[in-house]
Amino acid sequence: MTRxxxxxxxxxxxxxxxxxxxxxxxxxxxxxxxxxxxxxEGAGDGRSVAVTATDExxxxxxxxxxxxxxxxxxxxxxxxVTEFYLLDSDGLRILGEVENIGPGLTRTLVLTAGAGDYxxxxxxxxxxxxxxxxxxxxxxxxxxxxxxxxxxxxxEATRNYAAYVQDQSAQLLAGxxxxxxxxxxxxxxxARALYPATxxxxxxxxTVAESFGDLDPKMDLRQADLKPGQRWTGWHRLEKDLxxxxxxxxxxxxxxxxFSEDLLANTxxxxxxxxxxxxxxxxxxxxxxxxxxxxATGKVTGEEEAWSHTDLWDFQANLDGARVxxxxxxxxxAGKDGELTxxxxxxxxxxxxxxDQHRRSEGFVSYExxxxxxxxxxxxxxxxxxxxLSGLTAAVVS
Amino acid sequence: MRxxxxxxxxxxxxxxxxxAAGVGAGVAxxxxxxxxxxxxxxxxxxxxxxxxxxxxxxxxxxxxxxxxRVHVAxxxxxxFSREDLVALLRRWTEAAERMTRGRPAGPVGPTEGDYDxxxxxxxxALGLPASGLTVTFGFGPGLFxxxxxxxxxxxxxxxxxxxxxxxxxxxxxxxxxxxGGDLVVQACAxxxxxxxxxxxxxxxxxxxxxxxxxxxxxxxxTSSTTTSQTTPRNLFGFKDGTMNVKAEEGAALVEHVWVGAxxxxxxxxxxxxxxxxxxxxxxxxxxxxxxWDRQSLAEQERVVGRxxxxxxxxxxxxxxxxxxxxxxxxxxxxxxxDSHVAVMHPDRHGGARxxxxxxxxxxxxxxxxxxxxxxxxxxxxxxxxxxxIPVQQAMSARDALAEYLKVTGSALFAVPPGARxxxxxxxxxxx
Numbered sequence: 001m002t003r004x005x006x007x008x009x010x011x012x013x014x015x016x017x018x019x020x021x022x023x024x025x026x027x028x029x030x031x032x033x034x035x036x037x038x039x040x041e042g043a044g045d046g047r048s049v050a051v052t053a054t055d056e057x058x059x060x061x062x063x064x065x066x067x068x069x070x071x072x073x074x075x076x077x078x079x080x081v082t083e084f085y086l087l088d089s090d091g092l093r094i095l096g097e098v099e100n101i102g103p104g105l106t107r108t109l110v111l112t113a114g115a116g117d118y119x120x121x122x123x124x125x126x127x128x129x130x131x132x133x134x135x136x137x138x139x140x141x142x143x144x145x146x147x148x149x150x151x152x153x154x155x156e157a158t159r160n161y162a163a164y165v166q167d168q169s170a171q172l173l174a175g176x177x178x179x180x181x182x183x184x185x186x187x188x189x190x191a192r193a194l195y196p197a198t199x200x201x202x203x204x205x206x207t208v209a210e211s212f213g214d215l216d217p218k219m220d221l222r223q224a225d226l227k228p229g230q231r232w233t234g235w236h237r238l239e240k241d242l243x244x245x246x247x248x249x250x251x252x253x254x255x256x257x258x259f260s261e262d263l264l265a266n267t268x269x270x271x272x273x274x275x276x277x278x279x280x281x282x283x284x285x286x287x288x289x290x291x292x293x294x295x296a297t298g299k300v301t302g303e304e305e306a307w308s309h310t311d312l313w314d315f316q317a318n319l320d321g322a323r324v325x326x327x328x329x330x331x332x333x334a335g336k337d338g339e340l341t342x343x344x345x346x347x348x349x350x351x352x353x354x355x356d357q358h359r360r361s362e363g364f365v366s367y368e369x370x371x372x373x374x375x376x377x378x379x380x381x382x383x384x385x386x387x388x389l390s391g392l393t394a395a396v397v398s
Numbered sequence: 399m400r401x402x403x404x405x406x407x408x409x410x411x412x413x414x415x416x417x418a419a420g421v422g423a424g425v426a427x428x429x430x431x432x433x434x435x436x437x438x439x440x441x442x443x444x445x446x447x448x449x450x451x452x453x454x455x456x457x458x459x460x461x462x463x464x465x466x467r468v469h470v471a472x473x474x475x476x477x478f479s480r481e482d483l484v485a486l487l488r489r490w491t492e493a494a495e496r497m498t499r500g501r502p503a504g505p506v507g508p509t510e511g512d513y514d515x516x517x518x519x520x521x522x523a524l525g526l527p528a529s530g531l532t533v534t535f536g537f538g539p540g541l542f543x544x545x546x547x548x549x550x551x552x553x554x555x556x557x558x559x560x561x562x563x564x565x566x567x568x569x570x571x572x573x574x575x576x577x578g579g580d581l582v583v584q585a586c587a588x589x590x591x592x593x594x595x596x597x598x599x600x601x602x603x604x605x606x607x608x609x610x611x612x613x614x615x616x617x618x619x620t621s622s623t624t625t626s627q628t629t630p631r632n633l634f635g636f637k638d639g640t641m642n643v644k645a646e647e648g649a650a651l652v653e654h655v656w657v658g659a660x661x662x663x664x665x666x667x668x669x670x671x672x673x674x675x676x677x678x679x680x681x682x683x684x685x686x687x688x689x690w691d692r693q694s695l696a697e698q699e700r701v702v703g704r705x706x707x708x709x710x711x712x713x714x715x716x717x718x719x720x721x722x723x724x725x726x727x728x729x730x731x732x733x734x735x736d737s738h739v740a741v742m743h744p745d746r747h748g749g750a751r752x753x754x755x756x757x758x759x760x761x762x763x764x765x766x767x768x769x770x771x772x773x774x775x776x777x778x779x780x781x782x783x784x785x786x787i788p789v790q791q792a793m794s795a796r797d798a799l800a801e802y803l804k805v806t807g808s809a810l811f812a813v814p815p816g817a818r819x820x821x822x823x824x825x826x827x828x829x
Contacts, residue, residue, distance in 0.1 A: 076714070081714070081725065081726075081727055081732060083728075099727065099728050100712070100727035100728060100729075100732050102710070102711070102712055102713045102714025102715070102725065102727075102732050103713075103714035103715065104710060104714045104715045104716060104719070105705060105708075105710055105712070105714055105715075106707075126727070126728060224571065225568060225569075226568070227568045227794070227795055228565075228566075228568070228791075286694075289692060293689050293692065296686075296688065296689055297686060297689055300766065301766065372765055375765065375766065376765065376766060376767060379766035379767055379768070380767055383688065383767070386688075386689075386692055387692065389692075390691075390692035390693075390694075393694065394694065
């Protein structure tokens with residue numbers, strides 16, 4: 001288990017569609033002169049707008065801007081927590097928002113807006129409909145990336161991803177039953193074969209499973225991550241028993257029963273919980289990146305499967321899950337950023353090709369058999385994919 | 399030409415061929431001071447010519463304004479001879495005092511000695527100014543009883559109760575070759591060559607009595623130890639050590655940094671020698687910077703609980719505003735409960751504060767092509783049992799930042815009070 005929580009709760013808009021990515025361009029939260037946005041390259045083209053929110057007012061430095069990527073520097077000069085929205089002229093549809101702006105802080109909202117009439121709104125105290133004003137985006141005669149016309153694509157992506165998670169969870173439950181049966185019957189050869197094959201279903205949805213902070217440590221904790229007084233249970237407890245190191249004291253039949261039934265019970269709880277999950281576009285995209293983070297910190301280093309050394313199975317499963325997430329949001333991305341789409345397509349394929357070199361019959365070679373140079377190649381390919389993948393969320397939701 | 403200062407200053411600080419700034423620094427060095435390490439420099443002095451007195455009530459290099467660079471080395475004592483150990487501390491004291499004045503390690507110098515003998519200074523600092531060098535010494539638990547329980551130096555009866563190996567913390571993957579040690583030398587300077595020169599020459603003086611166990615270079619201070627210094631940034635790009643105890647906070651230093659007269663009451667051993675000293679916690683904290691860099695700015699700020707730009711808590715205000723851990727936002731408090739600031743803030747630990755003087759490090763790359771980067775955590779506390787261990791346990795257990803950290807080295811040292819005129823450092827321990 002790594003402890004990345006890529007589904008860390010994120011307050012989202014009602015639509016889940018139009019949460020705006022924040023650009024880390026050195027323009028956020030400057031302590032002085034923050035509203036100017038002057039440091040960012042490309043500022044001064046009229047697409048950078050300063051917003052000063054107070055407890056009663058919402059001062060916007062311009063009432064119009066040319067279409068394209070707009071940047072709102074929202075400074076909370078009031079005493080209450082505030083939010084800033086860009087709304088369609090009907091005042092209902094949210095094009096973008098920044099929330100949780102503490103008093104004195106400045107946040108940056110970056111979004112792409114086509115020509116049309118909009119409303120700006122500050123919401124001091126996060127109450128009511130806010131202090132609103134008209135805001136016009138003027139045409140420039142150039143094409144602008146589509147904005148909010150992706151509703152159908154988004155709905156399909158989120159539906160498909162929820163179905164994928166449920167399917168993997170069902171297969172995990174079925175596989176765990178078989179594994180537990182073999183393990184309790186002391187058919188260790190069968191259990192060793194089922195161990196990596198079952199865990200792939202966990203690893204494909206690992207970022208979802210890890211979002212359940214109570215279950216994850218019970219099911220997937222590595223011995224190295226144990227806290228003082230913490231009871232060690234779950235997959236890796238059984239892994240060590242099936243691939244015992246020298247001097248290891250094997251579990252008794254009663255312990256085998258207790259630990260494996262505990263794992264099965266927790267798997268049932270997990271399966272029940274994923275039935276109700278809904279995913280927003282940013283969660284799917286973040287989950288995709290998060291699975292690659294898991295590869296980088298646990299699998300490519302061989303730290304995940306300390307005794308079975310089946311790390312490459314997990315590697316493939318994380319990659320599977322990341323690719324499914326990516327492919328789900330890909331139609332949305334393709335309409336917004338063709339270059340990023342092409343890069344990600346290529347990098348996913350390159351990493352898969354590299355990983356395929358280590359396939360053996362039904363699975364993969366032991367991590368211990370990898371040469372240092374091969375591990376380095378895999379790590380480089382993971383980085384090559386992860387870096388552009390980290391831009392996916394901001395690209396699909398802006 | 400003996401006793402020639404590297405900066406060209408002689409004896410009590412008469413400037414030779416230097417501008418006013420250099421003269422000012424030189425006078426300060428010659429004058430000494432009651433408290434070592436407090437700036438004796440005129441404001442106009444450049445950082446290069448700045449010096450800090452070696453002697454005083456407390457050792458220099460603790461409240462001294464954090465210099466830009468550090469070289470820390472821990473040593474294993476290789477002898478059973480108490481006399482040899484004392485002799486080493488005398489040699490170290492003399493050499494450190496010379497070097498902090500911008501002079502060579504030995505009395506002769508790198509080029510002035512017997513042509514048929516190796517020089518008593520290694521020479522790489524020749525021509526360089528003192529660069530604000532401070533050298534701070536500490537004693538590890540092993541000095542008071544080794545792994546086999548042997549009392550090699552007759553010091554078991556002087557062991558402070560708090561000087562125990564630190565417990566294992568979750569997330570610790572300690573490399574024994576980067577942990578522990580019987581002695582420690584912390585050399586801070588504004589020029590890395592000066593800091594390295596100090597450690598190298600002290601290591602040379604130790605051969606036969608002590609050998610280097612581990613050493614760590616640090617660049618880019620990550621803490622400010624005076625209110626006049628701006629808060630610097632760690633390799634996550636965030637300001638670090640905002641709540642640091644600062645040199646100007648006299649009462650806080652007494653409360654949180656300096657060991658007091660009654661601190662070891664109840665201990666059978668007589669550890670009164672440590673009064674006026676402190677404890678140094680040294681931890682090599684590796685950061686997975688590549689993964690961190692792929693997190694959105696929003697996620698990075700949620701993990702830290704402060705803004706990346708100004709360092710203000712997410713509840714609002716500016717860097718030094720008191721965080722409001724209850725101020726609600728959408729989806730929970732504005733400062734998330736598992737954010738670094740929410741878990742680590744002194745208010746959450748009975749007001750426990752540390753004097754940190756950590757540094758960034760990058761030791762090349764690992765086998766996977768990831769930077770071997772992180773933070774050399776150096777913190778001075780009055781008692782690690784209340785000032786560090788509970789705070790670290792909370793961080794290991796609940797801090798969202800811990801996901802990106804791996805502690806690869808760890809050590810604890812008792813730092814004796816400053817050497818007064820005619821004394822060697824740590825003399826009170828051997829009295």
